[in-house]
Amino acid sequence: MTIVKKQEGAALTIYLEGRLDTSTAPQLDAEVENLDGVTKLVLDMKKLVYLSSAGLRSILSLQKRMSRQGSMVVRNVCDVIMEVFEMTGFTDILTIE
Amino acid sequence: MIERNFPARADQLEAVQTFITDQIKDSPFSKRTLFQIRVAVEEIFINIASYAYRSSEGEAVVRCGVEHDRLGILIQFLDRGKPFNPLLKKDADITLPAQERDIGGLGILMVKKAMDNVEYRYENGQNILTMRKTIERSE
Secondary structure, three states: OOOEEEEEEEEEEEEEEEEEEEHHHHHHHHHOOOOOOOOOOEEEEEEEEEOOHHHHHHHHHHHOOOOOEEEEEEEEEOHHHHHHHHHOOOHHHEEEO | EEEEEEEEHHHHHHHHHHHHHHHHHHOOHHHHHHHHHHHHHHHHHHHHHHHHHHOOOEEEEEEEEEEOOOOOOEEEEEEEOOOOOHOOOOOOOOOOOOOOOOOOHHHHHHHHOOOOOOEEEEEEOOOEEEEEEEEEOOO
């Protein structure tokens, strides 16, 4: 998967492209290891085509961290990934735009 | 039904997915159904790769058959690891607030929701997990 980060001050946008699964979730975890000073995190999923429970774990962990230090928004979610969020109750804990 | 053996290791996931996809690529599955099958295959295979053999090397047999008469797909996973029924694992509580949510139990919950039918049995020293999904035709 391809991960692109764009930071503007305390706002960080992460563009996810490809598949977020068992093989690639560690890649995302590594990219967000240091979020010092970030108070707004945006996860852009426009080019994300697949998400499994391994990816959900990374997203949950990010949400927990950002709830403590600011806010997190998930945007541009396609239908099939939205369905994953719905079936796992993630629609209740994420802010999806 | 066609079957293939894979080393029960997480790095084999892509090969397993390709094997399943190859069996169904000519069937009229919708994008949504293909996605759900992919999720279920990943969760079960990674479960076997992570827990079935502990530190020793083992194999997983993956079987796949498209049931044209019933418009469905059947996928079976067999391993000779320790007896383990993943369906007995407690589902993740998806009603808790984010801070209280646990990261476990999400995978098997997704399998149950993505597939129409999932069964486990232990037979002749093998864990056998069978899952079925009815075809949702692509438009």
